[in-house]
Amino acid sequence: MRATFFGFEAARKALMVSQRALDVTGQNVSNVNTEGYTRQRVDITSLSLDSGAARYARAKGDSVGQGADIKGIQQIRDQFIDVRYRKESAELGKLSVRLSVLTDIENVLDEISTNGLNDRLNDFYNKLQDFSLNAETVEFASIFRSSAQKVTEVLNQYSLSLKDIKEQQVFYAKTDIDDINRTIKKIADLNFEIKGDYSHGHSPNELLDERNLMLDKLSGLIGADYELKPDGEVSVKLNGTYLIDSDKNNKISTLSLEASDYPVSVMLNGKQEIQISSGSIAGYLEGLNGKGIYASADEDSTRGIAYFQQAIDDLAKAFADNFNSINDPSGENLLFIGDENGNITAESIRLSDEWLNDAQFITESDFSSEDGNNQNLLKMLDSMNSKQSITPYFRGTFEEFAVSLIGDIGIETEYTQDMKNASEFVLTTIYNQRESIMGVSIDEEAINMVKYQKAYNAAARIMTAMDEMLEVLINRTGIVGR
Numbered sequence: 001m002r003a004t005f006f007g008f009e010a011a012r013k014a015l016m017v018s019q020r021a022l023d024v025t026g027q028n029v030s031n032v033n034t035e036g037y038t039r040q041r042v043d044i045t046s047l048s049l050d051s052g053a054a055r056y057a058r059a060k061g062d063s064v065g066q067g068a069d070i071k072g073i074q075q076i077r078d079q080f081i082d083v084r085y086r087k088e089s090a091e092l093g094k095l096s097v098r099l100s101v102l103t104d105i106e107n108v109l110d111e112i113s114t115n116g117l118n119d120r121l122n123d124f125y126n127k128l129q130d131f132s133l134n135a136e137t138v139e140f141a142s143i144f145r146s147s148a149q150k151v152t153e154v155l156n157q158y159s160l161s162l163k164d165i166k167e168q169q170v171f172y173a174k175t176d177i178d179d180i181n182r183t184i185k186k187i188a189d190l191n192f193e194i195k196g197d198y199s200h201g202h203s204p205n206e207l208l209d210e211r212n213l214m215l216d217k218l219s220g221l222i223g224a225d226y227e228l229k230p231d232g233e234v235s236v237k238l239n240g241t242y243l244i245d246s247d248k249n250n251k252i253s254t255l256s257l258e259a260s261d262y263p264v265s266v267m268l269n270g271k272q273e274i275q276i277s278s279g280s281i282a283g284y285l286e287g288l289n290g291k292g293i294y295a296s297a298d299e300d301s302t303r304g305i306a307y308f309q310q311a312i313d314d315l316a317k318a319f320a321d322n323f324n325s326i327n328d329p330s331g332e333n334l335l336f337i338g339d340e341n342g343n344i345t346a347e348s349i350r351l352s353d354e355w356l357n358d359a360q361f362i363t364e365s366d367f368s369s370e371d372g373n374n375q376n377l378l379k380m381l382d383s384m385n386s387k388q389s390i391t392p393y394f395r396g397t398f399e400e401f402a403v404s405l406i407g408d409i410g411i412e413t414e415y416t417q418d419m420k421n422a423s424e425f426v427l428t429t430i431y432n433q434r435e436s437i438m439g440v441s442i443d444e445e446a447i448n449m450v451k452y453q454k455a456y457n458a459a460a461r462i463m464t465a466m467d468e469m470l471e472v473l474i475n476r477t478g479i480v481g482r
Contacts, residue, residue, distance in 0.1 A: 007466045010067030014459035017044055017068045021452040024073060025445050032440040036213035039440045040205055043071040073203045077212075081434045086216060088427045090223030095420040097283025098302075101169055102413040104340050106306055108161040109409050118402040120154045121401070123147050125384050125399075132377035141359035146349070152336070152349045155316045159347035162309050166288060169305070170259045170443055173284035177257050177266070179279070184236065184243050186215045188250040191233040197231040208232075222255075223278030239275050241268060250374035262306065263289040292408075293393045303412050310407055311391065312346040318390040320344045324378045335362060347473065356395060 021042045031037040047066040110116060127140075127147035134140040190211040197204035211234065218224055218236065224243060227235040233246035245251045255274070256267045264285060268274040276282045290304025292311075301308075320336035321344070327335050334352045338344035355361045362376065390401045 006066075008463060010065075011463040011466060013047070013067040013069060014462070015456060017042070017070055018452045018456035018459060019068055022393035022456065024450065025448045025452060026474065028440045029442065029445050029449075032442060032445075036209050036216070037440065038075040038077050038205065038209050038438045039213070040073050043074050044068050045071045073205060075205050075208060075438070077438045078434065080438065081430065082212070082215075083226075085427070085430045085434055086219035087223070087228075088430055089216065089220045091428050092420065092423040093220040093223070093280040094278050094283040094286070095416060095423055097280045098286055099413070099416045099420050101114075101165065101283070101287030102305065102409065102416055104165045104168075105162065105305065106409045106413050108165070109406055110156060112178045115154075116402075116406075117154050117158070118399060118406065120147075120151045121384075121402055124151050125381070128377060128381055128384070132374050132381055135377060138359055140203055143360070144362075145355060145359045148335070150352055151319070152316075152351060155312060155346040155349055158312050159309065162305055162312075163347070166305050169284055169287055169402050170257070170264065172210060172261075173264070173281060173288075175281055176221055176284070177255050180218065182256055183214050183218050184222070184252050184254075187211055187218070187234065187236065188244050188252050190214070191244070191246055191250050194232045205249045205358075206234070212341075219279065222281050223274060239277075241274060259288075303408060308405070308409065309346070311408075314391040315398065315401055315405075316346040317344045318388055320349055322383050322388060323380060326376060328384060333361070361426050378396070383438075425464050 009166050024042050028039050042235040045068065047069050050279070060368060124144075124147045127144040131140045131144040141299070163195050190207055193207075194204045194207050194211065197207065215226060215234070215236075222238060225237045227237065227246075229235065231246075233250070234244070235242060235243040235246045241253070242248075242251070243253050243255075253269050256270055258265045258267050258273075265273045266276055276285060286300060286302045287304045288306065290302035290307055290357050291299050292301060292303040292307035294307060294310050295301040298383065320338070324331065324334045324336055327333060333354065336344065336349055337352045339348040352361075384399075385397060387396050389395050390398070394401055394404065396404070
């Protein structure tokens with residue numbers, strides 16, 4: 001005959017298990033709107049009568065177990081979907097930043113809402129044509145000079161705006177790099193806490209949620225890889241280099257942005273450059289360093305600020321050289337000049353002092369013709385309609401180059417927008433899959449609440465029945481015949 005109080009112990013454990021399950025259900029419901037919260041489940045296991053083989057034979061039918069016990073509180077999460085989500089988040093982070101950079105450049109080269117380069121070149125051509133018909137008239141000379149000055153001002157403004165965009169993106173990139181370093185430090189600190197809880201037999205589910213949020217954030221910023229260790233710690237790697245090495249007491253590495261010169265790069269511990277191919281930082285690097293067709297074998301061949309800056313610099317130099325050579329082949333009487341070293345770029349191009357002081361300087365510089373000063377103007381008109389080698393990769397008129405440049409940014413922006421939309425759709429799909437597993441469902445928790453409540457009531461009823469049986473055994477057994 002088994003111990004009389006054996007049933008009470010089984011019922012007591014059933015009460016405790018049901019109560020803990022209700023506590024977990026309440027925890028899930030409380031955090032239904034908590035960002036990054038992973039729903040939890042009580043792992044209930046049946047307790048056997050013996051932990052090992054029975055030393056003595058038991059009576060037949062006397063192998064009833066000892067009730068139920070809680071093995072642990074488990075998070076319902078799919079690690080494979082987490083990896084997919086973070087990889088797609090890194091891709092979306094890169095595309096989002098890249099689109100932002102291209103949109104800013106597109107706004108600079110806008111030909112619709114502002115009088116852009118193509119409009120200024122067209123006006124320059126018309127004023128040159130009018131001047132060629134009135135070469136001796138100072139009024140037309142002044143008007144043409146003003147039109148030429150507008151062309152230089154537009155080029156100056158383009159270069160200045162691209163420089164401002166670059167400085168802005170560098171600032172944003174540095175801000176994100178600082179955020180990455182803080183996140184890395186936070187993950188390393190969480191590793192220590194999580195490992196300590198695991199070593200004491202606890203389930204640090206809330207700490208795991210916080211760390212997973214940090215890992216999600218880090219993936220969107222830099223697209224790093226992760227290694228989950230058996231002790232609960234996690235190591236973070238970027239292109240084979242550890243940012244957090246849990247095997248070395250969570251040793252961390254620090255990132256910094258080197259933007260003093262081209263190309264802008266990310267440095268590891270201030271010593272070596274580290275390559276980044278995804279995440280918002282990769283988007284910043286592509287936007288800042290992309291040289292397009294100007295790129296050499298080891299440079300970024302995407303179209304970014306560097307590409308458009310080089311393109312307008314080439315246009316400014318080709319434009320100035322063309323009209324300077326026609327105005328005076330000897331190179332002494334220049335219409336357009338550059339910086340103090342003679343370098344002509346979109347930023348430095350301007351009208352020469354001689355031309356600014358004398359609107360008819362352009363007509364007075366015709367030394368080769370005795371038929372009139374308008375010969376230079378006719379040559380200039382013809383050059384506007386002739387194909388020029390503006391860059392090593394483009395031959396056409398100045399207006400065609402301006403249209404091509406606008407087309408480049410339009411196509412690049414539209415393509416990146418399409419890629420971003422596709423990435424958002426994929427990420428949303430993966431996010432919904434992940435939420436269907438780790439997210440809290442009010443309906444499901446309501447069912448669990450009823451289930452565990454019924455189990456609790458049943459266990460209490462068993463204890464009541466056992467109590468009644470014990471009362472009979474103690475107070476009413478053996479009183480017959482008294």
